[in-house]
Amino acid sequence: MNEVFKSGSGRLLSRFLPAARWLPNYSLAALSKDSLAAVIVTIMLIPQSLAYALLAGLPAEVGLYASIAPLVAYALFGSSRTLSVGPVAVASLMSAAALGQVAAQSSADYLLAAMLLATLSGLFLLLLGVLRLGFLANFLSHPVISGFITASGVLIAFSQLKHLMGISAQGDNLPELLHSMFTGLGNLNLYSLLLGVGVVLFLFWSRSGAVRLLQRLSLSQNSAALLVKAAPVVGVIITIFLAVGLNLEDKGVQLVGAIPSGLPSFGWPSFSLALIEQLWIPAIMISIIGYVESISVGKTLAAKRRQKVDMNQELIGLGTANLAAGFSGGFPVTGGFSRSVVNFDAGAETQLASVLTAIGIALAAMFLTPYLYYLPKATLAATIIVAVLSLVDFSILRKTWRFSSADFFAVLVTIVITLLFGVEAGVSCGVGASVVLFLYRTSKPHxxxxxxxxxxxxxxxxxxxxxxxxxxxxxxxxxxxxxxxxxxxxxxxxxxxxxxxxxxxxxxxxxxxxxxxxxxxxxxxxxxxxxxxxxxxxxxxxxxxxxxxxxxxxxxxxxxxxxxxxxxxxxxxxxxxxxxxxxxx
Structure with a gap:
């Protein structure tokens, strides 16, 4: 088999199918490492997938669907051996903002629009990859992108407070969210608030206190850190038991409810030209931000093992992943920072870890969904809040102020626009600010x-x-x-x-x-x-x-x-x- 891959046709195959580079020399030792990483990432990804689907305004099971076929597609076509794709916070928020303009939540049209959004994103990324335009990501200012992600993290956290408080609130920007939550405070559900705050505190404690506790039990620091990644699952299990035992549904606590069992159906999403006209610009924006986030994580992890990430192949890998999401009832996906780091730290050697993770998620979709009926939405909201707060980094303002006034004002404007006018305006401002910075600096060379x-x-x-x-x-x-x-x-x-x-x-x-x-x-x-x-x-x-x-x-x-x-x-x-x-x- 190795001789086949070493031949001219084999080299051509490995160029377009990066998985062909590591498959010929795959070993049992690599399988053992990939299997362990897959188990850990699967445990982490189940609550994340459910939470990010709700963040996007979609049924919880859609998050599971978006974590099956896209992982397999990226495993075949992606160039990073450890990047883990799936639903992520920023892309989910951007999806919600785009979908909310074309359909009502909980409607069939909303889900169809989500599938089309993923498909358009996949086609755009594939086009860039085929044209070898990966270098365009270099024109986006990293401080500006950091500012956008910081502001998006704040918006995401505030958007989830309604689930913690058990109230109804809507809004695409910070003023709308604050006003909506303030007017809904009269319907505050104390049980939901106590449950959500408790999960938030538990998750924050688990990042440090749980590690120290596990180390006292003779676990190594690395093993303890990996086990702590399963803390959201522990929160899910505990709150499900509390919801059943205390009959919290009757006390007004919002639950995830019935989740259909089984695998997603595959097929080309229905669309109309009018819907494409409404979604193609948001699809491009989601693709740009997702690609920049993904390539940054992929390069960082690859450098630690002296491996290489191909920017153009990444476009093709993410493009096929999004097409797979669109064809399997999902929504836009990209490489996630937290799950990729966990995948790397757990010892994943190849993308077979992602394939095994997809199998784990598929098994969960088939057999575990009946047990998620009593999962409080406040638990998922707490999971999102804790996850996205790690994205919030206002220190970028202080750092850029000391280094470059032009960078500082670009970051500041991006943050303010995103918070006041929403993610679509924010990402447009971020792209525009990056271009203006580039032109300004090239127009006035030293x-x-x-x-x-x-x-x-x-x-x-x-x-x-x-x-x-x-x-x-x-x-x-x-x-x-x-x-x-x-x-x-x-x-x-x-x-x-x-x-x-x-x-x-x-x-x-x-x-x-x-x-x-x-x-x-x-x-x-x-x-x-x-x-x-x-x-x-x-x-x-x-x-x-x-x-x-x-x-x-x-x-x-x-x-x-x-x-x-x-x-x-x-x-x-x-x-x-x-x-x-x-x-x-």
């Missing part, structure tokens, strides 16, 4: 006037170091490729410096950091060269990289330049330092 560090051949910024300069030479270094977005900025800087010093006869543009010059920048250089020559000032280039030199030579610019092209800046400085004649206009 440009330094440099001088010679005496006794060396090195040149440094005259504002930071004690260096040697001569009046007739202006040596400036551009720390960015020259493009249409920053060409005018460089042109203005050169003219301003020359105007400020009438003694200048030579302008040396140091190109050590210039990897590319586009046509707009070339035209600007031609204009600068002409204007300087008419003023009796020569334009020179130094330390030009090979590909850039090739482009300049093909354009004919090297024949027009008034000065010279120098191999090093030191050569340019030593040759021109005693030359005060300049160029004849």
């Amino acid at each position: 440009i330094a006037e440099v001088g010679l560090v005496e006794g060396t051949e090195h040149f440094r910024n005259i504002k930071r170091h004690k260096v040697l300069t001569v009046p007739q030479i202006l040596a400036i270094r551009v720390d960015e490729s020259l493009m249409f977005s920053n060409a005018a900025f460089l042109e203005e800087r050169i003219y301003a410096d020359v105007a400020a010093n009438p003694a200048i006869r030579h302008v040396i543009l140091i190109c050590s950091a210039v990897n590319e010059i586009d046509w707009s920048a070339l035209e600007t250089l031609e204009s600068v060269n002409l204007q300087l020559a008419e003023s009796g000032v020569c334009l020179h280039l130094s330390e030009v990289k090979g590909p850039v030199m090739d482009s300049l030579e093909r354009s004919g610019f090297l024949k027009e330049i008034s000065g010279k092209i120098f191999f090093t800046q030191y050569q340019a400085f030593t040759e021109l330092r005693d030359n005060s004649s300049g160029c004849s206009g």
Whole structure:
């Protein structure tokens, strides 16, 4: 079998089907590790799946459906060996916001719209993957995405308080949620509140106190930390017994209720062009945020084992996972941070762990759902609240304030817009802020006037170091490729410096950091060269990289330049330092 995979057809297969890379050498030892990881993740994923389905406004069983076929699809097509996909908090909240605009909750149309949303998301991700556009994720500012996730975490936590209090409340943003909850306080259910708060406290305690307790029982720290991940299941079991024993249903406590047993049915979701028009933009937004979150987790975990994650293949893996969700009665999924870390820490070696997890979830959907009738919604709400509070990181404001005012204001605006106007406006603002930051920074590259560090051949910024300069030479270094977005900025800087010093006869543009010059920048250089020559000032280039030199030579610019092209800046400085004649206009 190994010979088949080593052949040309085998290499081609492994390129499009990453699972073919690890299957030939799969061992019993790997199976043992994958099986253990699958058991732990399955236990963790059952309450999470139910909770995130309710967060998305869907029946609880839909969360289970979204945790079966998508896991198998990603196992085949995803490039990460330990990433675990499924419903996640932010994508569920974004799904709820999108679906609430097209159908009423609890209706058949709402579920069909959720399936279509997952399908559209899958098709969009697949398209990006086929076109190899994974690099586009690099244009999203990580501080801005962190700000969006932080604000989304706050919205999710507040949206679940209604279940803790047993009241009815609606809203897509923080003001609406607060107003709705305030008006519903008269219907507060004390039993539900005590139950939910108790689960929240238990889950928070389990993160530290339970670990210490298990360590006293002679368990290793790693084993104790993994067992603690099952704390939500313990909360589910205990509160189910409390709901039955105390007859909490009759006391007004909201329960999950009847959950159909069995596996999801597969088929192409029904759709209309009108519905597609309403959902395609939210689908793109969910895809973007989900992909960025997923690729960040995947890269982090892969680096710990010196493995590689292919950004384009990840698009295909997540795309097929979402298509599988759409075809099996689910809703949008992506790589989850918490479950992926648990999967990794539990020792998962390959994506077979995800396949085994899918089997575990399928068995739960077939045989355990009757026992979930008495599960209080307050328990699931508590599970969500504790999970998403780990996403909330307002320290990003302090960190960006100290590092970059532009990043700080971009993060602040994203957080405020998300909280005040909802996740759709927030993610649009986040994407827009990322693009604006990119354009702002590329339009104003760092440009330094440099001088010679005496006794060396090195040149440094005259504002930071004690260096040697001569009046007739202006040596400036551009720390960015020259493009249409920053060409005018460089042109203005050169003219301003020359105007400020009438003694200048030579302008040396140091190109050590210039990897590319586009046509707009070339035209600007031609204009600068002409204007300087008419003023009796020569334009020179130094330390030009090979590909850039090739482009300049093909354009004919090297024949027009008034000065010279120098191999090093030191050569340019030593040759021109005693030359005060300049160029004849």
